[in-house]
Structure formats: C-alpha cells, structure tokens
Amino acid sequence: MSDQQQKFIEQGYIVLEKGLDATDMGLLEQSNAQLYQQAQALLEDAVAGQYTLSNYYKEAADDLIVVPEIDNPTKVCRYEYIRACNQSVREHLVPKLQQYIKGLTGVDFVLFKDKCNAKNPGGGAFEPHQDVIAYNKFKPNYHITVAIFLDESTKENGCLHFAKNYRADLAGKGINRFTTPAGELQVLPSDSGGSKNGNITDEICQQINWQEILAKPGDIVIFDSYVPHYSNKNESKYPRRAMFFTFNAKSDGDFYQAYYQMKHAEFDNPAFHIATPTAHSQTL
Numbered sequence: 001m002s003d004q005q006q007k008f009i010e011q012g013y014i015v016l017e018k019g020l021d022a023t024d025m026g027l028l029e030q031s032n033a034q035l036y037q038q039a040q041a042l043l044e045d046a047v048a049g050q051y052t053l054s055n056y057y058k059e060a061a062d063d064l065i066v067v068p069e070i071d072n073p074t075k076v077c078r079y080e081y082i083r084a085c086n087q088s089v090r091e092h093l094v095p096k097l098q099q100y101i102k103g104l105t106g107v108d109f110v111l112f113k114d115k116c117n118a119k120n121p122g123g124g125a126f127e128p129h130q131d132v133i134a135y136n137k138f139k140p141n142y143h144i145t146v147a148i149f150l151d152e153s154t155k156e157n158g159c160l161h162f163a164k165n166y167r168a169d170l171a172g173k174g175i176n177r178f179t180t181p182a183g184e185l186q187v188l189p190s191d192s193g194g195s196k197n198g199n200i201t202d203e204i205c206q207q208i209n210w211q212e213i214l215a216k217p218g219d220i221v222i223f224d225s226y227v228p229h230y231s232n233k234n235e236s237k238y239p240r241r242a243m244f245f246t247f248n249a250k251s252d253g254d255f256y257q258a259y260y261q262m263k264h265a266e267f268d269n270p271a272f273h274i275a276t277p278t279a280h281s282q283t284l
C-alpha cells in the first residue's frame, strides 16, 4: 500500500499538490467563466422578479443550479450540475478524476454530484459538517470528493479545515458507527433544523483537532464523506473559488441524474443545504 493510500484510510483525506496541471486548470477556468456568468444571470433575473428560483427549477429541470449567499440574493454562493452543463468537464475532467480515485482505492467510482463554491468577498462560512448527512436520501453511504482550488486558498479568504484524525479524537465516546465500504465510520451528532441545520454540535467540534489546508491553484484534496470539515468567511477582497466533484462506488449505482432531478424539484429542501451560508439552511 502506498503512503497516500495509507494516509487516506487513516485520515479520510489527502492533499495532492499540483494534482492538476496547467492545461487542466486552463480548461477549468474557461468552464468556470461560462458557468459563473450563467449563474449570475439566473440570479439577476430572479432578483428582477422574473421568477423565484424554487419555481424556476421546477420547470427548468436541465438548467444549471445556482444558490445565492444568505446576505445577498445577487451574490453567487455556489453553482451545481456542472457535468451536465459543461462538455469539457464531462469529457475531460470527470474521467481523469475517476482514474485518480481508482488509483487510490482500486475501485470504480461514478459521479454523484458536483459544485463550485464561489466564495466571493464576504461570503462563506461553511460550518463544521460531514457531507454524508446531506446525501442520505440516496443509496450510497460512502462517497469520495475531489476538491479543486481555482484560487490560492488562504487563512484570510476562508481556506478549508479538516479534522486531522477525528476517529482518534473521539474514540471511546460511544458515537454511532456505520458499516461502509471503507470500514466502520462515525456519523457525529449534529444540529437538526433552524440556522444550524447539519452543523456538528459545538461540544463535538471542540474535541476535534483541526488542520487548515492552504492550497495553490491546481492543488487538490481528496476526502471521504465522513471526514468533518469547515471553512470561515472570505475576509479578502477577491473570490476564493473551489470546485467539488463527489463520487460513489459504481457498484452502488449511478445517482447523478436522480440527485439533480430531486434538487431541481425541491430546491428549497434544507436537506440540500447542510451547513451552507444560504437562506435555505435557515428553515426546516
């Protein structure tokens, strides 16, 4: 077993400096420019009163999904459904990421969901959470996400923090374990409903040792859906863009279309807005 495989099994995440090369990043920048413009235009039409996003997506089930920041309906927090809306991501990037994951796990994975967090100035924060609880409407109970940083990620602009070794930090605390393809993993106590929907409880967060991930454009982090993570607000003057491609084992089935069919139909459902700085995280 390689060091990386060992580390991934132990920590639930690994950081790969320069995981993507300049050509990949050039393609992603082009894709982002087109997708971000589309996302911004959708928000502007909503603010101009042409529709509510929730009603719009009930009809426009094939369109890019955009979610505004909680404090500003014209500010893009994130856009999603990237593979469906962008050819170069579909044909070039996703197959490449699948190869990375197969190299790490020896298993075939398929895309479950994708998103870009724009994290514009003043945007964020994403409270401490485990991604798996946001995906529990679907069969797979284990996922692997590749985070790709388009901008340098710093303390000031809200870099990600991962739990260094939460299993050791929380050993013996009687937390429920679930059997996953990667062994027994813990789903930590979290808040349910209201503005803290999906956040890992403060009491548990305080017992976790966190590691900040300072990254350069092209660096990637590969992490499973159980490893706790969070990021603070972007206090800088520039966006901190990062894309996240989440996969599940092919043997569990292909849920990409089913996931986005539900998300278009139930745009406001808080289950889709766990620990995010969006209005939908405020209600249940």
Ligand SMILES: O=C(O)CCC(=O)C(=O)O
Residues within 6 Å of the ligand: 117, 119, 126, 131, 158, 159, 160, 229, 230, 231, 242, 244
């Ligand atoms: O983009 C970030 O800083 C955090 C992302 C995250 O945790 C999420 O989208 O679930």
